[in-house]
Amino acid sequence: MSSAPSTRVAHAPNWFESLLFVLLMSGPPKFRLRDPLASLEGAIDLVVVLHLVVWSCGALWVLARLYPGVVRRGIVPPVNPAQALGALFILALTLSAWQSPGILLTVFTLGQLAVMLGFVWVFTHRFGTSACLRHLFIGVTVLAVATVALVFLAPRFVIADFSMGGEVVAGVTRVRGDLLADTGSVAVIGLVLCLSSMPPLRGPMFWGALSLFGTVLAASRTRNAWVGFLVFLALGFIHGKRLPIRKLVLPLVALALSVFLLDALSSATDYLLRDRESVQDMSGRIPLWEHLTTVVMSEAPITGLGYAAASRVVATEYNPNLGNAHSVFVEVLVGGGILGAALYLVLCVSLVLYAVRLLRIASGQPSAIAAAGLLFVALVMGVTTTAALQAEPLGFAFWSLTALLPRLSLEAAYNSIAGQQPLRSSSMIGLRNA
Numbered sequence: 001m002s003s004a005p006s007t008r009v010a011h012a013p014n015w016f017e018s019l020l021f022v023l024l025m026s027g028p029p030k031f032r033l034r035d036p037l038a039s040l041e042g043a044i045d046l047v048v049v050l051h052l053v054v055w056s057c058g059a060l061w062v063l064a065r066l067y068p069g070v071v072r073r074g075i076v077p078p079v080n081p082a083q084a085l086g087a088l089f090i091l092a093l094t095l096s097a098w099q100s101p102g103i104l105l106t107v108f109t110l111g112q113l114a115v116m117l118g119f120v121w122v123f124t125h126r127f128g129t130s131a132c133l134r135h136l137f138i139g140v141t142v143l144a145v146a147t148v149a150l151v152f153l154a155p156r157f158v159i160a161d162f163s164m165g166g167e168v169v170a171g172v173t174r175v176r177g178d179l180l181a182d183t184g185s186v187a188v189i190g191l192v193l194c195l196s197s198m199p200p201l202r203g204p205m206f207w208g209a210l211s212l213f214g215t216v217l218a219a220s221r222t223r224n225a226w227v228g229f230l231v232f233l234a235l236g237f238i239h240g241k242r243l244p245i246r247k248l249v250l251p252l253v254a255l256a257l258s259v260f261l262l263d264a265l266s267s268a269t270d271y272l273l274r275d276r277e278s279v280q281d282m283s284g285r286i287p288l289w290e291h292l293t294t295v296v297m298s299e300a301p302i303t304g305l306g307y308a309a310a311s312r313v314v315a316t317e318y319n320p321n322l323g324n325a326h327s328v329f330v331e332v333l334v335g336g337g338i339l340g341a342a343l344y345l346v347l348c349v350s351l352v353l354y355a356v357r358l359l360r361i362a363s364g365q366p367s368a369i370a371a372a373g374l375l376f377v378a379l380v381m382g383v384t385t386t387a388a389l390q391a392e393p394l395g396f397a398f399w400s401l402t403a404l405l406p407r408l409s410l411e412a413a414y415n416s417i418a419g420q421q422p423l424r425s426s427s428m429i430g431l432r433n434a
Contacts, residue, residue, distance in 0.1 A: 013127050018135060020061060023054050024119060025139040025396040029180045031157070036312050036323045040102030055108075055115055055391075062118040065126065077125040080406035082350050086117045086399070089343040093307045093336045100306020101313045106335075109308040112391040116399040124403040129411070132400055133370055134199045140190040140393060141209065143181045144216050151175060151219075158183065175219040182387050184222025185394035187213045188229050188377050195236060195245035196370035206244065224384045228377035235373055241364040284319070285384060289330045291318045296334045307335030308390070328382035328389045347402075351375055354405035362412035371404045 013021070031047050069075040090113050100106040124132045150157045157179045177183035190213035194201065201209055217225060233252065236245030295314050296305055304310065308324070311334045315322040325331040333341040355372040362368040378398040382388030389395045 013123070013131065013135075017061070017123070018138070020054075020057060021119075021123065021135045022139040022142060024058050024116065024391075025136065025393055026143060026181055027051075027392050028054050029157075031179055033179070036316065039105045040309055040312060042102075042104040052108075055112055058115040058119050059111070062115070062122050065122050077122065079121070080402075082347065082354065082402040082406055083117065083121055085343065085347040085350055086402050087114075089336075089340065089347055090114050090117065092340045092343050093304075093332075095303040095339070096300065096306045096310075096336060099300070100309045102306070102309035105309045105312075106306045109390065113389075113399070116391065116396055117402060120396075120400040120403045124400075124407060129367055129371075129404050129407050130199075132404060133193065133367060136189065136374075136397060136400065137193040137199055140186045140193070141212075143177075143186045143393065144190055144212050147175065147177050147180060147183055147186065147216060148212070150180065174221045175216070176222070177220070181393055182222075182385075183216055183220035184225030185381065185385075185387050185392065187217035187220060188225045188232070188381070189374065189393055189397055191217065191229060192232050192373040192377060193370050195232075195243070195248065196240070196366050196373060197243050198366040198370040200366070224381045228380040231376050231380050232373040235376060236369060239359050239363040239372075240369050243364065243366060243369060245369065284322075285326050288315060288318060288322060289325070289327060292325055292330055292334050296337065300337055302337045302339055304333070304335045304337035304340055307331070307340070310334050324386050326386065327384055328386055331386045331389070348379060351401055351405055352379075354409050358405060358409045358412055361409070361416055365412070367404075367408055368412065371401060371408055374398075375401050375405065 028051060032045075034045075034047075066077075069077070090110055093110055093113075097103060097106045097110065120132065123135075147158050151159065158175050158177045159173055175183050177186065190209065193199075194206065194209045194213060217229065233245070233249055236243065237249045240246040292311065292314055296310075299305060305314070308331070311325040311331055312323055314334065315324060315326075325334055329341065329344070332344045336344070352375065355375050358368045359372055374397050378388045378394055378401070381394060382398075385394075387394045388398055
């Protein structure tokens, strides 16, 4: 069984493939408040059925696209080292599935990770890197527009205080998007792609998208999203020559300084930091992480206690208001033990190496800045949220990078040898169709 060359076999995805991409990237939305223990007990409702249908369609699409080449011709799309590490990481998490306090939840969550890895593998192989980045932008744009609309039409879907019966106060209430999609993640992904000119936007389209994602980010009041965005600004200022990010860094910094130095200094700081006292222990995360680490190291240090499900039990025992580890790295350690955490760290390091190599070869190219920016945003936000790995927009973007960064590095190396400046899609490298 031979490996197929790196190329796509279709000009563009059809409407169903585009819709499936957006549905998988969105989660899909939760649409309702749910008892964290209900998933551990395997309770099924209409939303669970919807999720099962969407993720099953994703898995079937991957199998359907692989069948003609693998079974009939013995040809497998190329697998890069990052994708192989991702598969090994997911496999390592399955070792603790049988001792998980919620085996059905663990199996379903691992299935989502596998579908995301496989879907972006096949999608990028068939349609190219630009199509994948473009669909990420379409997905977050749809979610951002939906978030703004729901603030006025059905605020309980996106405003936590409203859904819990509390009052909505301007300048105090956060638009978190709990039942739709994490608002901070959606906004940062959109800003990264927009400021990287991926896809290229001109005039009113660019300023409209920038205003949309900027407003959503401000309304989210998500501190880790702000930190991730600042990291991207620094990256763009260094490597984003001729791109909107380089042109707008100084005006954005000047605007931020003017806000903080004027009379709005204290109110602006309070708005961004929310609760100053919570910054020291990261809103109670540090003692939570100490508790979770102690439990997993004493009970199952090598393989963990069961991905996703275990942290729901241990975290709620520590604090009933907590539903997960509130960190990708701690979540992986609790669910997959030292083995899972080690493989995840190796995966992250491999992606960082791909990003560094890509920036060295293709500095200033839109797709290179976008992919590298998404990676560093996901890693930064992953310190304090599990959304950077699981079936949410930021997690889907992270798994997309296992296909995008190696492919973009290959394209950049080819273009460098061929004496070309812009990154060319892998379908243009001159290899025959698979």
